[in-house]
Amino acid sequence: MAVLDQLTSQQAIDLENKYGAHNYHPLPVVLNKGEGVYVWDVEGKKYYDFLSAYSAVNQGHCHPRIVDAMIQQAQTLTLTSRAFHNDVLGKFEKFTCNFFGFDKLLPMNTGAEAVETALKLCRKWAYEVKGIDENKAEIIVCENNFHGRTTTIISFSNDPIARENFGPYTQGFIKVEYDNLLALEDALKSSPNIAGFLVEPIQGEAGVYVPSGDYLVKAKALCDKYHVLFIADEVQTGIARTGRLLATCGNCNCSIKSCEGKPEVKPDVLILGKAISGGVYPVSAVLANNNVMDVIKPGNHGSTFGGNPVAAAVAMAALEVIRDENLAQNAFELGNIFREELNKFIKTSSIVRLVRGKGLLNAIVINDDEGSNKAWDICLALKDNGLLAKPTHGNIIRFAPPLVMTKEQLLDCVSIIIETLKAFEA
Numbered sequence: 001m002a003v004l005d006q007l008t009s010q011q012a013i014d015l016e017n018k019y020g021a022h023n024y025h026p027l028p029v030v031l032n033k034g035e036g037v038y039v040w041d042v043e044g045k046k047y048y049d050f051l052s053a054y055s056a057v058n059q060g061h062c063h064p065r066i067v068d069a070m071i072q073q074a075q076t077l078t079l080t081s082r083a084f085h086n087d088v089l090g091k092f093e094k095f096t097c098n099f100f101g102f103d104k105l106l107p108m109n110t111g112a113e114a115v116e117t118a119l120k121l122c123r124k125w126a127y128e129v130k131g132i133d134e135n136k137a138e139i140i141v142c143e144n145n146f147h148g149r150t151t152t153i154i155s156f157s158n159d160p161i162a163r164e165n166f167g168p169y170t171q172g173f174i175k176v177e178y179d180n181l182l183a184l185e186d187a188l189k190s191s192p193n194i195a196g197f198l199v200e201p202i203q204g205e206a207g208v209y210v211p212s213g214d215y216l217v218k219a220k221a222l223c224d225k226y227h228v229l230f231i232a233d234e235v236q237t238g239i240a241r242t243g244r245l246l247a248t249c250g251n252c253n254c255s256i257k258s259c260e261g262k263p264e265v266k267p268d269v270l271i272l273g274k275a276i277s278g279g280v281y282p283v284s285a286v287l288a289n290n291n292v293m294d295v296i297k298p299g300n301h302g303s304t305f306g307g308n309p310v311a312a313a314v315a316m317a318a319l320e321v322i323r324d325e326n327l328a329q330n331a332f333e334l335g336n337i338f339r340e341e342l343n344k345f346i347k348t349s350s351i352v353r354l355v356r357g358k359g360l361l362n363a364i365v366i367n368d369d370e371g372s373n374k375a376w377d378i379c380l381a382l383k384d385n386g387l388l389a390k391p392t393h394g395n396i397i398r399f400a401p402p403l404v405m406t407k408e409q410l411l412d413c414v415s416i417i418i419e420t421l422k423a424f425e426a
């Protein structure tokens with residue numbers, strides 16, 4: 001078999017099974033083309049993408065403006081490393097700092113690297129600014145968090161599958177219940193050595209858990225009270241996904257209508273990834289103001305590819321698309337329609353317990369135990385009916401289409417989802 005021969009889906013799956021590590025359990029569909037809200041499998045069947053590569057493809061597949069930026073930069077200069085300057089990085093840093101309202105940015109590649117960067121930054125700030133004794137700093141995290149896959153990050157996960165037999169684990173983390181301000185304040189009070197609070201504004205991987213309305217605002221106020229950094233992991237919730245530029249949405253310059261009148265939370269440290277590149281290239285970033293970011297000095301931290309010219313050009317184009325195509329506003333409006341339509345169906349149905357989410361980050365909870373296969377079986381049926389989604393945990397299915405969707409397309413998807421669910425009605 002020549003490398004360039006067109007494979008059938010089964011052949012492609014067999015190759016992955018034989019030669020690839022089995023670290024994922026994908027839906028049995030093999031894609032070879034994407035455009036906007038659609039993807040196609042190798043047999044030519046067309047699907048709505050309702051995962052968007054875990055919210056990395058908010059701008060839609062193969063957005064021409066982002067792809068053009070990548071091609072142009074790739075033909076000019078791809079990588080210098082940070083041993084030398086390049087003429088794109090500074091522009092990207094200025095653009096992105098202005099876009100989100102921060103003084104400085106530290107560029108990395110993947111979400112997990114950006115989380116690691118934020119944790120290191122927080123610890124260094126704790127010792128050098130807050131004055132915590134050497135090696136005593138502790139960072140508060142939430143139960144059922146998902147922040148990536150490095151050894152340190154899985155050290156404070158409570159997903160047994162992500163943790164088991166990867167010890168010894170990194171010390172210095174305290175877990176509190178998500179969406180529980182009393183638990184947070186107890187932890188903040190428990191020790192003078194608390195350096196930061198790392199939180200997802202909506203817990204995506206855990207099953208799209210939206211905290212109560214004032215949780216983030218009050219958590220930020222508590223962090224201020226105890227002189228602790230509020231670190232928002234917006235790798236999944238950021239970049240217009242939840243109907244605002246950021247789910248924490250504080251003090252940015254986006255002028256999006258759906259943000260008006262909403263409480264503002266300005267994180268001390270903001271972590272971005274996924275859709276900051278529109279799914280075209282791995283780009284992530286940590287943003288903070290000078291009082292925090294200036295603890296990082298030459299040699300303290302780095303990445304060979306972080307801040308490379310292709311990444312910088314791609315990310316600027318991807319953020320311009322978010323702004324110029326009003327994708328936050330679109331996510332806000334379509335999200336409301338999506339939940340309204342599903343709620344109408346849920347009133348008449350015994351198969352779905354509820355729908356929840358914000359903007360176009362939503363999930364339904366299937367009326368079955370967590371251990372059942374029903375969510376997976378529903379996703380297989382959705383695939384047959386032309387829509388791709390995946391269970392997050394157990395009986396929860398996440399629905400997160402690209403934000404470039406039209407209202408007509410969304411309503412078409414709603415009817416596919418409802419018709420598919422009806423077939424599972426007891």
Ligand SMILES: *Cc1c(COP(=O)(O)O)cnc(C)c1O
Pocket residue numbers: 054110111112113115146147148149200204205233234235236237273274
């Ligand atoms: C996906 C994700 C990460 C990790 O990003 P990678 O690019 O996969 O390393 C971190 N935090 C959150 C909230 C995520 O959803």
